[in-house]
Amino acid sequence: MAIEQAGRFRESTKRSKTEAAIKAAARRVLARDGYHNAKISDIAEEAGKAIGSFYQYFRNKEELLLALAEEFRIAVQDNIGAPSGIELDPFDNLRGVVRAFWRAYREHGAVAVAVFQAAMVNESFADMWRQIRAQGIRIASLRIRLAQRRGYCQGVDPEVASSVLCSMVEFSCYNWVVANGDLELLNRNIDDSELVETLTKMVVGAIRWREDAGH
Amino acid sequence: MAIEQAGRFRESTKRSKTEAAIKAAARRVLARDGYHNAKISDIAEEAGKAIGSFYQYFRNKEELLLALAEEFRIAVQDNIGAPSGIELDPFDNLRGVVRAFWRAYREHGAVAVAVFQAAMVNESFADMWRQIRAQGIRIASLRIRLAQRRGYCQGVDPEVASSVLCSMVEFSCYNWVVANGDLELLNRNIDDSELVETLTKMVVGAIRWREDAGH
Amino acid sequence: MAIEQAGRFRESTKRSKTEAAIKAAARRVLARDGYHNAKISDIAEEAGKAIGSFYQYFRNKEELLLALAEEFRIAVQDNIGAPSGIELDPFDNLRGVVRAFWRAYREHGAVAVAVFQAAMVNESFADMWRQIRAQGIRIASLRIRLAQRRGYCQGVDPEVASSVLCSMVEFSCYNWVVANGDLELLNRNIDDSELVETLTKMVVGAIRWREDAGH
Amino acid sequence: MAIEQAGRFRESTKRSKTEAAIKAAARRVLARDGYHNAKISDIAEEAGKAIGSFYQYFRNKEELLLALAEEFRIAVQDNIGAPSGIELDPFDNLRGVVRAFWRAYREHGAVAVAVFQAAMVNESFADMWRQIRAQGIRIASLRIRLAQRRGYCQGVDPEVASSVLCSMVEFSCYNWVVANGDLELLNRNIDDSELVETLTKMVVGAIRWREDAGH
DNA sequence: CATGAATGAGACTTCATTCAT
DNA sequence: AATGAATGAAGTCTCATTCAT
Known part of the structure; x- marks a missing residue:
């Protein structure tokens, strides 16, 4: 035996x-x-x-990508999900999320991009893509509501704002991580941490404003 | 004759x-x-x-897309580039750029997306894509430098920040304009003007912050 | 023009x-x-x-066979259909049908067999096969009813008898026409006309009997 | 040991x-x-x-089918061959054969059909198929000769007539036993015994005729 | 003997591109 | 210039068969 x-x-x-x-x-x-x-x-x-x-x-290339995508989704969740103490300052919290997303993208970027590409052509991947985005939007919108309760970014719809936030993070990561993004353009050596730092500041800035703040 | x-x-x-x-x-x-x-x-x-x-x-599909893309680039330039009075307030100016970009995307979105898709697979389109982005980044970075001179968003690299800004705008437009973006997700009737309004506010917010601003 | x-x-x-x-x-x-x-x-x-x-x-092999089968069906109809004077003696009439079928099979046998083969594996061809057979059964059953009115082959269901008749003709033709049927077996030179003659006689005999005929 | x-x-x-x-x-x-x-x-x-x-x-699918076919052949022989008292009336005898064949088909139909299918594609199975048929034709031709000695079915070649007889029986069984034969067509509940009864009557009729019988 | 993962020949199908009319 | 039938390279997928465990 x-x-x-x-x-x-x-x-x-x-x-x-x-x-x-x-x-x-x-x-x-x-x-x-x-x-x-x-x-x-x-x-x-x-x-x-x-x-x-x-x-x-x-069974075919689709099924393979499905399997890889599942691993990607889990990786993102593992990086973000666990320690997302809602008790934290919403801005600190967002900084953590951005960093986690960046890390996941660094590692699984190719898969994320592949899913994105497939989604452009294949309805079932388009669905998966929307699901993944929806997950991100839900997470971010909670922070935005918190910020709004504290008087920030009044007068915008939290989901819409969250959609913008996700686009900002996702596409920045895409353009930096994936084949020769903007970095080549910039023609300068800018390291990861500066990129994330700037991205984080702007994510925070994008919702940490008040209408009455003077120019 | x-x-x-x-x-x-x-x-x-x-x-x-x-x-x-x-x-x-x-x-x-x-x-x-x-x-x-x-x-x-x-x-x-x-x-x-x-x-x-x-x-x-x-000669083939590439050449066709090249021709269409050229038309798209011209359309964006016509909408944004020429009369963008640098003399204006940089934030007002950015608002105008966002609106112009949105308008161009609404009309030529399919071509823009096609170029994007082609860029993922074809090096010469990847180059074209980077050129188009570079154009946008240059425009935005000028505004950021202006804002920095007025004391905003200190300590970030203008080009990096501009890259983030462009990602935010482009990808938001992509997700809203292209087939069933996030709108389906939101499950609510949100009209164009609210979307652009929010996007604009966040674009401005993303660079109109000061380190010393209290929470 | x-x-x-x-x-x-x-x-x-x-x-x-x-x-x-x-x-x-x-x-x-x-x-x-x-x-x-x-x-x-x-x-x-x-x-x-x-x-x-x-x-x-x-579009594929199936569609090709569908087209060929349609031609076969038309050929059979052309050979049988037109001159099938119902006014004739039912037995004479059957003789004509048998000859017509034999002729069609001689020419289109390969297609008929192919449809038969396909029908064993593919439901849509199985349907077509049943349709073709049904056509034959309907034709033959009319003759059988006529014969029954004249006192022959009492006590059998006309459709069942017709089914048997069709099997007899079809499969005899199959075994004779298609690659090395029984002829090789018989090892003798037997010409077409004798085959059809015998087949016809037996088709007629199969329904031209009376219960009361002594041994 | x-x-x-x-x-x-x-x-x-x-x-x-x-x-x-x-x-x-x-x-x-x-x-x-x-x-x-x-x-x-x-x-x-x-x-x-x-x-x-x-x-x-x-060794492969062929060998498997060869083995199954051997079992089928034996089953048919056991049912028909051995004790077929030649001393009986040839028509009664044929009735017995038909019934036996029908029974064998009912039980081993799938194998018989498989051999038939294989014979359409594979020369060695075509041979086997001809052997099996030859066996049946030989058996039936004996009865036909007997019938001819009694004055029936004069003027037809016994082997050819036997070939027709076998086709009639085999293919009727095939169409009735195998998936959705004619029964569906007839759209009526007709039981086994009626089918065999009719088949038997027609088999007998097909050889129990005299030229001089008036219409 | 039993197992089932690994293999690759071979069939199907699509579609960009050519070319004769 | 316009046409669209003809072409075949290239990719997908299946499944009988082998072989190491």
Whole structure:
């Protein structure tokens, strides 16, 4: 029985090893070629496996991306979710969220972009994309309401403002993290921390204003 | 000679008529199907022309998009660039830019998105995309420098801040204008003017802050 | 205008020529390899066309067979339908039907068999097959009712008897016409007319009996 | 030695158990999906065995079907062949044969159909099919000769007539037994015994006629 | 013997592009 | 210039078969 268990264990290890190899290869190919240019055969080759092996684990490219996206979603949640003490100052809290998002993007950016690309062409990914965004918008809108109770950013709809906030963070990360974003443009060496710092300040600024503040 | 000129005129008119028909059809198909799903044959059919006619005017889909993008760039410039009196208050000025961008996006959104999609897959479009962004970043960074001279948003790099600003505007527009952005999410009837209003307030807020402002 | 018409005529001629070439090639390949072994590429090659040309005319193998089957159905109708004077002696009439069916099978056998093969695997062809059979059963059952009114084959259901009759004719034709049926078995030179003659006699015999006839 | 024998016995029992499970599963899958759609993996799964186990007992799908077909042939022989008292009236005798065939078909129809399907595509199965038919034709031709000696069905070749007879029986059984034959068509509840009864009457009628019988 | 992951040949299908009319 | 049939490269996916455990 010990042998049988060992056998099973070894087998399932082999199975998950191959799957992991394919996923890892997929992330690399996705990062390199983008979702639309990523061919199954390239992914298999990158993984050092036969094409058929891909289909042992995923029905097609969509299902693969679905699996990767799930991992991304979990990563974001793990980074953001847990310590988001609502008891904190809403601005400090937002700073934490931005940093967490940036970190997740740094690691899983290729997948996030791939989902985004797929969403442009495929309705089920468009849905997933909206879900992910909705999650972010909900989180941010809570902070905005808190800020409003303290007298800030009066007269704007919290969800709309939250949508803007998310766009700001997401797309900044996209343009900085993903292939040759604006950094090349800026032609200067600006390190991660400065980017996040500035982004955070502006996120906070975008909701920490009062109508009556003089110019 | 008069006849010849008339002939040429008629010819070029006819030529540009077919070309215009194809471009118009392309815009519709792009809006409907996205760049990657837009087939040459679909565009030709939508234009009521034969496939061969497409190749009479464009070498391939890229060239077509290049032409459309050029029109988009001009439209944005016409709306924003020229008369943007730098003499104005930088915040009022930014408000104008945001509104202009929104208007351009409303009209040419499909093309903008198509260029964006193409940029994810094709290096030459990625370059074009960066150019377009650079244009926007340069414009915004001027306003930020002005604001900084008045004591606002000290301690941030104007180009980085400008990059964030552009991301905020572009991606908000993207998510609102393009197919079922966040609006569906919000599940509420929010009209254009409120969206732009909020976006503008936040854009301004994002740079109109002082470190010493108490909570 | 004459030129335009000529052009159109020439073009449409070209179009239908290619389609006809593919259909003819398909019939040959179907006869040679059977439905399941017939590859699109083989058909295209046999027609001297590129694979892509096949798809210009048929969405897939099913649609091709559908078209061929329609021609078969029409051929059978043309051979049988028209002169089936119900005023004739029912037995003479049946003889004519058998001969007509045999002739149709001789010419379109490969298609008939292909439909039959496809019907074993594909529900929509199974339906078509049942339709074709139903047509035959209806025709035969009329003759059987006539025969019954004259006192023959009492006590059997006309539709069931008709089903048997059709099976007899169809499957005899199948086994004789299609690749090396029973003829090889018989190892003798038996010509068409004797086969049809015997088949006809037995078809007639199968319904021209009376219960009271002594052994 | 006793132990060794016991071991062998147990082994061979186990062996045949797995083999039997696969065969039984194959019959079910064949009935459900047809020969061409029946995948090895489906059969293995249906048997609750691993794919590899299939190859322990059969070299491929053909060999499996060969084995099943052999069982079918034996079943038909057992039902018909052996004790078919030639001393009986040839018509009574034919009735018995028809009933026997119908019974065999009812039980092993799926295999018979599978062999038939395979014969359409595969020369070695075509051979087997002809052998099986030849067997039936030989049996029936004997009865026909007997009938001819008594003055019936003069002027027809006994083998050809026998071929027709076999086609009638086989294909009627096929159309009635196999998925949604003509029964659906008839749209009526007709039970087995009536079908066999009618089939038998017509088989007999098909050879029990005299040229001189008046209309 | 049993297992089932790995393999890759082979079939299908799409679509950008060409070219003869 | 306009047309659209013809083309075939390239990608997707299936499934019989092998082989290491």
